[in-house]
Amino acid sequence: MSSPALVWLRDDLRLDDQPAIAAAADRSALFVYVYDDASPGLRPLGGASRWWLAKSLAALRHEIAARGGRLDILRGPAGELIPELARGAGASHVYWTRRYGAAEIEIDKGVKAALADAGIAAKSFNGQLLREPWEVRTEAGGAFQVFTAFWRRHRALGAYAAPLRAPERLHAARWPSEAPRRVSLEDLALTPLKPDWSGGLAETWRPGEEGARARLDRFVSEALEDYAEARDRPDGRNTSMLSPHLRFGEISPRRVAAAIEAARGDAEGAADKYLAELGWREFSYSLLYDFPDLAKRAWRARFENFAYREDRAGLRAWARGRTGYPLVDAGMRELWATGYMHNRVRMIAASFLIKHLLIDWRRGESWFWDTLCDADPANNAASWQWVAGSGADAAPYFRIFNPVLQGQRFDPEGAYVRRWIPELARLEAAHIHSPWLAPSDALARAGVTIGRTYPEPIVDHAFARRRALEKLAAIKA
DNA sequence: TGAAATGTTGGGGCG
DNA sequence: ACGCCCCAACATTTC
Numbered sequence: 460m461s462s463p464a465l466v467w468l469r470d471d472l473r474l475d476d477q478p479a480i481a482a483a484a485d486r487s488a489l490f491v492y493v494y495d496d497a498s499p500g501l502r503p504l505g506g507a508s509r510w511w512l513a514k515s516l517a518a519l520r521h522e523i524a525a526r527g528g529r530l531d532i533l534r535g536p537a538g539e540l541i542p543e544l545a546r547g548a549g550a551s552h553v554y555w556t557r558r559y560g561a562a563e564i565e566i567d568k569g570v571k572a573a574l575a576d577a578g579i580a581a582k583s584f585n586g587q588l589l590r591e592p593w594e595v596r597t598e599a600g601g602a603f604q605v606f607t608a609f610w611r612r613h614r615a616l617g618a619y620a621a622p623l624r625a626p627e628r629l630h631a632a633r634w635p636s637e638a639p640r641r642v643s644l645e646d647l648a649l650t651p652l653k654p655d656w657s658g659g660l661a662e663t664w665r666p667g668e669e670g671a672r673a674r675l676d677r678f679v680s681e682a683l684e685d686y687a688e689a690r691d692r693p694d695g696r697n698t699s700m701l702s703p704h705l706r707f708g709e710i711s712p713r714r715v716a717a718a719i720e721a722a723r724g725d726a727e728g729a730a731d732k733y734l735a736e737l738g739w740r741e742f743s744y745s746l747l748y749d750f751p752d753l754a755k756r757a758w759r760a761r762f763e764n765f766a767y768r769e770d771r772a773g774l775r776a777w778a779r780g781r782t783g784y785p786l787v788d789a790g791m792r793e794l795w796a797t798g799y800m801h802n803r804v805r806m807i808a809a810s811f812l813i814k815h816l817l818i819d820w821r822r823g824e825s826w827f828w829d830t831l832c833d834a835d836p837a838n839n840a841a842s843w844q845w846v847a848g849s850g851a852d853a854a855p856y857f858r859i860f861n862p863v864l865q866g867q868r869f870d871p872e873g874a875y876v877r878r879w880i881p882e883l884a885r886l887e888a889a890h891i892h893s894p895w896l897a898p899s900d901a902l903a904r905a906g907v908t909i910g911r912t913y914p915e916p917i918v919d920h921a922f923a924r925r926r927a928l929e930k931l932a933a934i935k936a
Numbered sequence: 937t938g939a940a941a942t943g944t945t946g947g948g949g950c951g
Numbered sequence: 952a953c954g955c956c957c958c959a960a961c962a963t964t965t966c
Binding site for chain 1: 937939
């Protein structure tokens, strides 16, 4: 019997446009996911991501089995388990999709070296990005620091590679006798049981490749046309909701870009707007590749000197959606309930934590890491630093969102606030973004008592704005 | 991928 | 008819 291939699956839990699986499609192969909670330097997944991963692995296991393959799961240090398995199986090749965090790259390098020692070929592919970070460089050969320049260069490099078709047949190799012990998905205990807080997530999402494809198809047919204008509106189904699917590689960015390009005729401007959002994802990965501490240290070093406040009560009020600013609270409650938050609301909620409360962006980044289904090592860190002003092409320190004005502009009827803050649902639109200013009869009609049924603002906007400008001005360039 | 303060303009009311 | 004031509406500057 000829030697099998080993496909090591990571953040690429799909069959469509999956070069690592395609490479092994016409031969017997092992398909393995390693849940690595043992290697140093890897950031543990947050709660929402663990829930997602469990569902996504179950979906992929089903799809692989339907084509004649088998997905097996290991637990432990991937740097030891993968070479051990490859040796035990007598594998000729190991295939995987590249990743871009420093600890991940270190592990993959180690695996490659160990495989080489054993005479086994390792081959890695790009499946997670439209272009590799090292392909998009400045004239001087460095990483771009400004998005528009990065994206212009990215686009100028030509058309993206055409997506690969999902293989129709896979061939499961026998699990070798000399090999690490397999674990079941249930053994990983990724899904919350006591208490099971995942109900809102399950109502919102269908993790896995089919769910991803359904999101993409719906977006292209129903929302793309108006995307350029509607994307900033959190009330309504205006965005693709693909972020967690992209995070776990259930759909490839090449597949998404190809679908957008195919629909370009109807919506030229909208297509470019959406592709630019994929562009921000690429830019974030470029930053992470260039600056591995993106989630830990300010990308602009002078921001490390800023004295953020310790404010446990403020952080808690923010996290639980009890700041007294309805748009911020609606966003934080959407996050808690569904593992997602609309992007504009993310910016406003993040700005509130950093600039109104003067709390370290890392606290917010950690909260999002734990609660977002799309918690992404590059996007999450880069976006928080962007809001803080410490990131690449960042919001200037003096850009401070007014949550009332932002609410009036982007949720004018208050539909988004009403959905996530039921205690304000009966308040008329004129007051819904500033309930503490509403006349007492309007409050009475809506059954709202400020300070009792809904909190007083935990900080006055005008005061907080002045305070932030004063403190942040000290670190300006 | 701001907001607020300040400056400018121009229509309309009115003596 | 004219000058003056008021003040939206818009533009510019500043943070």
